[in-house]
Amino acid sequence: MVGDLASSFALAATALDPTATEDTLGTLGGNGGVELYRSLVGWAALTPRERVLDLGCGSGGATREAAAAVGAHGTVLGIDACTEAIAAARTRTPDDPGITYRILRAEHLDGIADRSIDCITASLVFEQLVDLPAVAREMFRVLRPGGRIVASVMDFDQFRPADAHLFGAVIAVVAWHARGALSGRASRATMPRDPRDMRAFRSAGLASIEERDAQLIAVMENEEQAWALFSRSLIGQLLDPLGRLELRGVLAAHVPHTLYLPIRFLRTRRPG
Ligand SMILES: C[S@@+](CC[C@H](N)C(=O)[O-])C[C@H]1O[C@@H](n2cnc3c(N)ncnc32)[C@H](O)[C@@H]1O
Structure with a gap:
C-alpha cells in the first residue's frame, strides 16, 4: 500500500485498536534503559512552563510523559486525526488542566498560532504521514524560533539477522494473504535518510536532524507472548482470519525468541 491508501488503512487500524501502540x-524496555515515551521526551529536555504539541498522540503515552516534564504551569496539546484515539487518550489521562486533546490532522494545525509552541513530540507518527512536506511546514509555522522537535520512527533498516529472519517469515504470510499491502514505506530508508524525507525537512527549514538509534526488547517466551505483540500490530491487522491463523503458526514455530525492535529518535529545531 502507498499514499492515501496506506494512510487510511493505518487510521482505520488505529480506530479499531487505539491503545495498541x-x-x-x-x-x-530497551537497551541502555530506553523506553518509547520516556526516552523521546527526555531527549527534548523540556523545562517547566513550556508549551508542547504532541503530534499523533494516540492514547496519550507521550502526552502524559511531556506533561509531567513541563509541570503544573506548562501545557501539552495532544492532537490526533483519529476520533477513537482521542477518546482513548481522554479516558487514560487523569484530570489535568495542563493537558488538552483535540481531533486534528498534522497537515493542518488549525487554531494553533504561529510561533506558539516550544517543543513538538511525535511518537511513531512520521512514518504514517502521506504529506510529510505539509506537516514539516506546519511544524515550522507553529514552533517558536529555537523551538525543537523530537520524534521516533521504527528503524527497519537495522534489524539483527535473527530478527530479520523472523520478520521475513511474518512478511511471507502477509505477502500471501494481503498481496500488495507491503509496498510503500517498507521500501524506503528509515527517516530521515530517504531523499524525499530529507527534502521535506530541509525545504521547511528544518535542516540539521540529529539521530539516535536504539532498540526496544520484546522477550517472547511462548506463542501467547508473540501473538500479543504481533496480533495488535499493523501487520496483524492486515490479515483475514485464515491469515491470522497462519501467522500464529509461524510465531509458534519461532518461539522462544528475543526480538530487538530497532527504533530511531530524531531531533531538530527551528533555527533562531
Ligand atoms: C503508531 S500510532 C502512535 C500513537 C502514539 N503517538 C504512541 O506512540 O503511542 C500513530 C498515530 O498517528 C496518528 N496519525 C496518523 N496520521 C495522522 C495525521 N495525518 N494527523 C494526525 N494524526 C495522525 C494515528 O491516528 C495514530 O494514533
Whole structure:
C-alpha cells in the first residue's frame, strides 16, 4: 500500500485498536534503559512552563510523559486525526488542566498560532504521514524560533539477522494473504535518510536532524507472548482470519525468541 491508501488503512487500524501502540511497544524496555515515551521526551529536555504539541498522540503515552516534564504551569496539546484515539487518550489521562486533546490532522494545525509552541513530540507518527512536506511546514509555522522537535520512527533498516529472519517469515504470510499491502514505506530508508524525507525537512527549514538509534526488547517466551505483540500490530491487522491463523503458526514455530525492535529518535529545531 502507498499514499492515501496506506494512510487510511493505518487510521482505520488505529480506530479499531487505539491503545495498541501504548499497550505493546510502550510497555517494553530497551537497551541502555530506553523506553518509547520516556526516552523521546527526555531527549527534548523540556523545562517547566513550556508549551508542547504532541503530534499523533494516540492514547496519550507521550502526552502524559511531556506533561509531567513541563509541570503544573506548562501545557501539552495532544492532537490526533483519529476520533477513537482521542477518546482513548481522554479516558487514560487523569484530570489535568495542563493537558488538552483535540481531533486534528498534522497537515493542518488549525487554531494553533504561529510561533506558539516550544517543543513538538511525535511518537511513531512520521512514518504514517502521506504529506510529510505539509506537516514539516506546519511544524515550522507553529514552533517558536529555537523551538525543537523530537520524534521516533521504527528503524527497519537495522534489524539483527535473527530478527530479520523472523520478520521475513511474518512478511511471507502477509505477502500471501494481503498481496500488495507491503509496498510503500517498507521500501524506503528509515527517516530521515530517504531523499524525499530529507527534502521535506530541509525545504521547511528544518535542516540539521540529529539521530539516535536504539532498540526496544520484546522477550517472547511462548506463542501467547508473540501473538500479543504481533496480533495488535499493523501487520496483524492486515490479515483475514485464515491469515491470522497462519501467522500464529509461524510465531509458534519461532518461539522462544528475543526480538530487538530497532527504533530511531530524531531531533531538530527551528533555527533562531
Ligand atoms: C503508531 S500510532 C502512535 C500513537 C502514539 N503517538 C504512541 O506512540 O503511542 C500513530 C498515530 O498517528 C496518528 N496519525 C496518523 N496520521 C495522522 C495525521 N495525518 N494527523 C494526525 N494524526 C495522525 C494515528 O491516528 C495514530 O494514533
